[in-house]
Amino acid sequence: MLRKVYFIDTVHEVLAERLSKFGFQCIDATNVPLDEMISYVKDAFGLVIRSKFTLNEENITQLTDLQFVARSGSGLENIDVNYCASKGIQLFNSPEGNRNAVAEQALGMLLSLLNKIPKANAEIRNGVWDREGNRGEELDGKTIGIIGFGHNGGAFARKLRGFEVKVMAYDRYKQGFGDHFVQECTLEAIQEQADIISFHIPQNEETIHFLNESFIQNCSKPFYLLNLSRGRIVQTSALVKALKEGKIKGACLDVLEYEKTSFESFFDGELPEDFSYLMRATNVLLSPHVGGWTKESYFKLSNVLADKIIDFYSV
Numbered sequence: 001m002l003r004k005v006y007f008i009d010t011v012h013e014v015l016a017e018r019l020s021k022f023g024f025q026c027i028d029a030t031n032v033p034l035d036e037m038i039s040y041v042k043d044a045f046g047l048v049i050r051s052k053f054t055l056n057e058e059n060i061t062q063l064t065d066l067q068f069v070a071r072s073g074s075g076l077e078n079i080d081v082n083y084c085a086s087k088g089i090q091l092f093n094s095p096e097g098n099r100n101a102v103a104e105q106a107l108g109m110l111l112s113l114l115n116k117i118p119k120a121n122a123e124i125r126n127g128v129w130d131r132e133g134n135r136g137e138e139l140d141g142k143t144i145g146i147i148g149f150g151h152n153g154g155a156f157a158r159k160l161r162g163f164e165v166k167v168m169a170y171d172r173y174k175q176g177f178g179d180h181f182v183q184e185c186t187l188e189a190i191q192e193q194a195d196i197i198s199f200h201i202p203q204n205e206e207t208i209h210f211l212n213e214s215f216i217q218n219c220s221k222p223f224y225l226l227n228l229s230r231g232r233i234v235q236t237s238a239l240v241k242a243l244k245e246g247k248i249k250g251a252c253l254d255v256l257e258y259e260k261t262s263f264e265s266f267f268d269g270e271l272p273e274d275f276s277y278l279m280r281a282t283n284v285l286l287s288p289h290v291g292g293w294t295k296e297s298y299f300k301l302s303n304v305l306a307d308k309i310i311d312f313y314s315v
Contacts, residue, residue, distance in 0.1 A: 003067075006041040008032075009050035011072045015302035022310050038062050046070060046309070049078070057083045068092060070309060072301045073292065074151065075230060077203045092308045095151040097301035098292030103155035105291035106198060106228050109252035112285060113224065114139060119282045140164040145194030147187070147210075148201035148229065149177055152292075156198060157182050168194065191215070196224045203230035213238045222249045228291040231255040240274045243281060250283035254291040 005019055006029045016026040024046065032040045034052070038059055041047065046068045049055070055069060057080050066089055069079060074095035084091055112118055115136035123130055142165050146153045149171040157167050161181055168185045169177070178184030190197060197219075201207050211225070212235040225248050227234050236257045242248040258271060266288070278284050292301075 003045040004043055005046040005048060006044045007048045008037065008041070008053050009048065009072065011048060011050070011305075012299050012302035014299060015048065015070075015072075015306050018303075018306035019309065022313070048072065048305075051075070051078055053078065055079045055084075060084065060087065060089070068309065068312075070305045072305060073098065075202060077230065090312065092305055092312075094301045094304035094308070097304040098294075098297035099151040099155040101294040101297040102152045102200075102228050102291045103159045104294075105254060105287070106156050106226055106252070107159045109254070109285050109287065110196065110198075110224070110226060111139065113250050113252050113283070116282075118285060142166070142195040143168065143193050144196045144198065145170070145190030145223075146182075147171075147190065147197065147199050149174055149182075149184075150200065152228065153198075153200035156200065166193075188218070191219045193220070194223055195221070196226065198226035199229045199233050201229050201233060203232055208232045209235040209238075211235060211238065213241065216242045216247050219247070222247055224249050225251040225253075227252070228254045231257040231259045231289075236272070236274045236278070240277050243277075243283070250285075251278075252285045253278070254287045255289050256286070259289065 003024050004027055005024045006027050007016065008029050010030050020026050029037065029040055037053060042063060044063055044066050047055070047066065048070045050072050055078065060066065060080060060083055068090040069084065069092070071079065071091070071093040074093055076091065076093060079091065081091065116134045120134040123134070140163055144160060144165055144167050146157055146167065146169040149157070149169045153169060153171070157169065160167055166183070167181060168183045168190050170185055170187045170190055171177070175184070199211070201210065210233050216238060225234070225239065234253070234257060239248060239251060243251065256275070258266070258275060260266060278286060
């Protein structure tokens with residue numbers, strides 16, 4: 001029996017190369033219209049996806065031969081995980097592949113924001129030489145709160161080891177991860193002490209708008225915000241309000257609440273005024289969901305998936 005694996009999203013070719021060599025028949029479905037996708041992949045043994053396609057119960061029910069889904073990346077919010085489990089469909093993802101890229105992006109954005117590098121660069125290019133207005137802050141001496149201590153949160157903590165900082169971490173689903181550098185703590189402790197709060201949590205029903213007005217009100221002092229997880233973790237209206245009031249001193253956002261499944265169509269249609277504020281604010285850095293999307297991670301994301309799939313079916 002042919003074990004057909006359909007590639008719905010574009011990923012590094014190493015995945016198809018290794019799966020083909022292992023004995024799977026790899027089929028490119030990246031150009032198939034989404035409304036025709038289920039009928040096209042109806043005999044799929046496996047699916048390779050990123051974010052553009054939603055695997056809900058209705059879709060999965062029609063794929064009677066489906067045995068596995070491989071998600072290039074970490075987030076599983078576009079997959080009905082519970083229904084897959086009930087049907088014995090194996091899920092593979094590859095957070096190990098881009099954790100270093102996310103951590104480097106977080107550190108780079110944070111240092112750029114604290115030192116006002118994008119603002120200074122833009123001003124000089126426009127003939128403005130303002131040293132006092134671009135006086136920065138040092139990272140050393142600050143307390144950094146990491147919310148979510150999985151692959152990405154842990155990688156960010158490791159990048160911070162070269163700085164004289166206090167790192168606190170909270171993870172609702174993990175215990176016993178603290179060490180001589182990372183202090184395992186409660187969410188309340190982070191809200192009380194942190195100068196910088198960085199989110200590294202998945203999107204699910206519990207985490208949407210995790211940062212909202214109530215969260216901000218419970219923080220004892222103004223802080224810098226980093227979000228390199230999912231856009232809907234942060235309630236943008238609450239963020240903008242806090243920026244205006246000085247309760248949040250600045251923000252680094254690699255992800256935005258307004259993202260669509262197809263990143264390329266982000267600017268299609270009218271965007272809210274809150275987003276316009278973020279684009280104007282000099283204490284906000286924005287990047288287009290590229291934290292885990294380096295040249296190196298593009299390969300590693302697929303190679304990790306190949307390792308996991310081949311290991312599973314080699315048994």
